[in-house]
Amino acid sequence: MIRVTRRFRFSASHRLHSNRFTDAENSELYGKCNNPFGHGHDYVLDIGVLGPVEPATGLAVNLQALDRLVQECVLNDFEHRYLNEEIEEFAEAIPTSENIVLAIEERLRRRWHSIFPGDWPRLENMRLQETKRNRFELTT
């Protein structure tokens, strides 16, 4: 088994604000991220894929296929967007990095088997870096 980790990048803006709380509570809870006009990040997304190396090709995953999948499911929609207003998942959910990772996982999972029909490779983990000082990791 080998794990292949591929890095992608997108830049997007968001605002952390919940209708369940008052303005003062939102400001207290989310701090600067509650700024009414939003703000942006250069997100770094690492996708970890696990699988055996196919003897014929020497590959655990067809990177062309993985790149296309992430491009179509994630980057085409997320790149240079205001997540709160332009990504359907965040009409309700708050676009924290936690929720962004979960939305990306769901998007990839929905199409995974049409791109990789066999048992392998498997989507193993996802890591989202919001800034250089924080990152969020999900092992699926």
Next chain:
Amino acid sequence: MLITRKAEFSASHLCALPGLSDEQNREIYGAAANPKGHGHNYTLEVTLSGEPDPGTGMIFDLKKLKDIISRTVVDPMDHRFLNYEVPPFDRVVPTAENLAIEIWNRLATHFPKGESAQLYNVRLYETDDLYVDYAGDPGAGTEARR
């Protein structure tokens, strides 16, 4: 406890299967199938596991680890065209996956079972945006103790 030593080497390679057309190889390997080859600055991270020796306070002498990595990996591969100059890549496609496995196999012989320091993981960066992790093959008796 784990310790990780980093090393770098630069090499060229091409990824293509001899029986396939250029177009088919491009579908599988993308730009890496270019018949003339291309190069990368590879970064290798070798991780050992073990407990610090009560006498020396070390899991393994890092200088010795550096020498092993240099002798078995960096010296033979740095500034080489892997397909033409570094066996087994005259027969085996030098994908990042196969390169990591080959590097593991070369290093594993220096950390036999029963020794206090064991080879735990090999991480090979082909670029900043692509790396592979390999921790041995349980079937081949070279697996890491995880």
